[in-house]
Amino acid sequence: MSLRARYTALLLPLAILAGCASSGAPRPGKATPEVNALYDRMNQASKGYEAAIDQARRGDTAQAAKTRKQALDQLKDASARCGLTPGCDPQRFAAVFDRLLRLKDGSFIEGEDSDDTEQAAEVGAQPGDAAGSSVISALPEAQRSVTLLKGQKFSDMMVMNGPVKAALEMWLTQLRPNLMDAYVNYQMMRYRMWPAYQKADLPEALLFGIMAKESGGKVHAVSRSGASGPLQFMYATGLRFGLSSDGGFDQRFDPGLSAQANAEYINEQLGQFNNNLEMTLAAYNGGEGRMRRIAAASPGAGFYDPAIYGQMSAETRDYVPMVLAAAWLFLHPDSYHLKWPRVDGAPGQVTLTRPASLAELTVCLGSADDMPQGWFRTLRNLNPRLDPQVSQPAGTRLEVPKQLEKSYMASCADGPWPILASDLHNAVKIIAPAAPAATSAQLANGGGGGGANGPNGPGPQYNYGSGGASSSPKGASGAKSYTVRKGDTLVSIARKSSCADVEDIAKMNGLKGHVLKVGQSLKVPTCR
Numbered sequence: 001m002s003l004r005a006r007y008t009a010l011l012l013p014l015a016i017l018a019g020c021a022s023s024g025a026p027r028p029g030k031a032t033p034e035v036n037a038l039y040d041r042m043n044q045a046s047k048g049y050e051a052a053i054d055q056a057r058r059g060d061t062a063q064a065a066k067t068r069k070q071a072l073d074q075l076k077d078a079s080a081r082c083g084l085t086p087g088c089d090p091q092r093f094a095a096v097f098d099r100l101l102r103l104k105d106g107s108f109i110e111g112e113d114s115d116d117t118e119q120a121a122e123v124g125a126q127p128g129d130a131a132g133s134s135v136i137s138a139l140p141e142a143q144r145s146v147t148l149l150k151g152q153k154f155s156d157m158m159v160m161n162g163p164v165k166a167a168l169e170m171w172l173t174q175l176r177p178n179l180m181d182a183y184v185n186y187q188m189m190r191y192r193m194w195p196a197y198q199k200a201d202l203p204e205a206l207l208f209g210i211m212a213k214e215s216g217g218k219v220h221a222v223s224r225s226g227a228s229g230p231l232q233f234m235y236a237t238g239l240r241f242g243l244s245s246d247g248g249f250d251q252r253f254d255p256g257l258s259a260q261a262n263a264e265y266i267n268e269q270l271g272q273f274n275n276n277l278e279m280t281l282a283a284y285n286g287g288e289g290r291m292r293r294i295a296a297a298s299p300g301a302g303f304y305d306p307a308i309y310g311q312m313s314a315e316t317r318d319y320v321p322m323v324l325a326a327a328w329l330f331l332h333p334d335s336y337h338l339k340w341p342r343v344d345g346a347p348g349q350v351t352l353t354r355p356a357s358l359a360e361l362t363v364c365l366g367s368a369d370d371m372p373q374g375w376f377r378t379l380r381n382l383n384p385r386l387d388p389q390v391s392q393p394a395g396t397r398l399e400v401p402k403q404l405e406k407s408y409m410a411s412c413a414d415g416p417w418p419i420l421a422s423d424l425h426n427a428v429k430i431i432a433p434a435a436p437a438a439t440s441a442q443l444a445n446g447g448g449g450g451g452a453n454g455p456n457g458p459g460p461q462y463n464y465g466s467g468g469a470s471s472s473p474k475g476a477s478g479a480k481s482y483t484v485r486k487g488d489t490l491v492s493i494a495r496k497s498s499c500a501d502v503e504d505i506a507k508m509n510g511l512k513g514h515v516l517k518v519g520q521s522l523k524v525p526t527c528r
Helices: 003-020 033-057 061-082 088-101 130-138 142-145 162-172 177-200 204-214 235-240 255-272 277-286 288-297 316-330 358-365 376-382 404-411 417-429 437-444 491-493 501-507
Strands: 347-351 398-401 476-483 522-526
Touching: 033 088, 061 088, 061 404, 162 177, 162 288, 162 316, 177 204, 177 255, 177 288, 204 255, 204 316, 255 288, 255 417, 277 288, 277 316, 288 522, 347 404, 358 376, 358 404, 358 417, 376 398, 398 404, 491 501, 501 522
Parallel strands: none
Antiparallel strands: 347 398, 476 522
């Protein structure tokens, strides 16, 4: 049996423990002798499992199997008793389970990088303990950013309860294609988004989890409630964190700026909710004002406490565990038989040698560099200010993955493919000369998932516009009056117009947000 196979066999039985951690937040107060006894058994079991690994490394597989079984039986029994013992924190057992599942070093499994498995001297040591602090300070800065959230291990903040497990199953089954697409999209934009989180000392996994749930990494996603961009900021919230209009471009669509605003928002709300991650995410989805009122009515209660959880909308109850589950999978794919695709997201640039739109470039690039789904989404995400249907002049510099620099010169600078792309593109313009950019983009993009910070919308439904609001509506010659009816949104109203988008209508009516009232009279652009 190979080294990898032996240690995979050692780790597989630990999956049983995933179901042993019951829901509920840690209960305040001094631990009882019964609880301390369970924690002692947990620590003993952990040390026993480590001993089994050492025995296996030395080649004593028979003794390793015996020691491992004893340790697992002890840990499972203590974990089960914890769920029945008042004051016992099952989250500690979930953290130990995670640590043992991933316990390895550079010689343990060849080809795997070391990750955030360094622990305090005693398993279950709490954030702020002296031993834990010394380990934290010794971690490389980049690794700390992934591992820690406000000085706490990300795994220690995860409550592996029923809703999170259900969300893990959803991502791994029905939403698996969405998860994979989100991962590819994120890796292509990582150089634009990750620096903001890294600077804010927030886990990269959290950024990915929010983005996966909010938009799936589609930069121009717009929800029914008007939340926009890869991280789905409402208009007013975006303004509060510096996302305004720059020459007609809505900065909520900029992946770097939206990540910076999101990091600032998360840090602000962590301060408001005493570093409670679930409450912070609930505020991002359902509105911080609402969350503060609910939290104030039940001091000390966690998100999953019935006093809090019962007052959340169905959307927010779904949103929080879905974000956490996506973040968890980002960190621990191997633990769930998940393999992320290899993505080379190194940044690059091309200078157009001939006029072309992003749509034309997508055609002439084809499936270059083994990208079966093509390059349209990546080109859109990295060049959010550009209308994908508008031809850009020769000499225009575009952001692209570095791997496409050679592909562009080989396929799009000259030859038959750019001619074909131009012919197809011109045919589209002949068939629908008055079609707005938003409509053509909608045809080329799929939907995302997730709610938006601020008031909850009726559900996710996305419109993919050109990525910016015009300073004046394109093709508009005047305006007509429109009375808002029940169920209307700015997106649905904009779809009825062929010469304006959401921001055009918002500006024309002096709307500071995207909230409409039934019976409200709006000016809607009329076309030439």
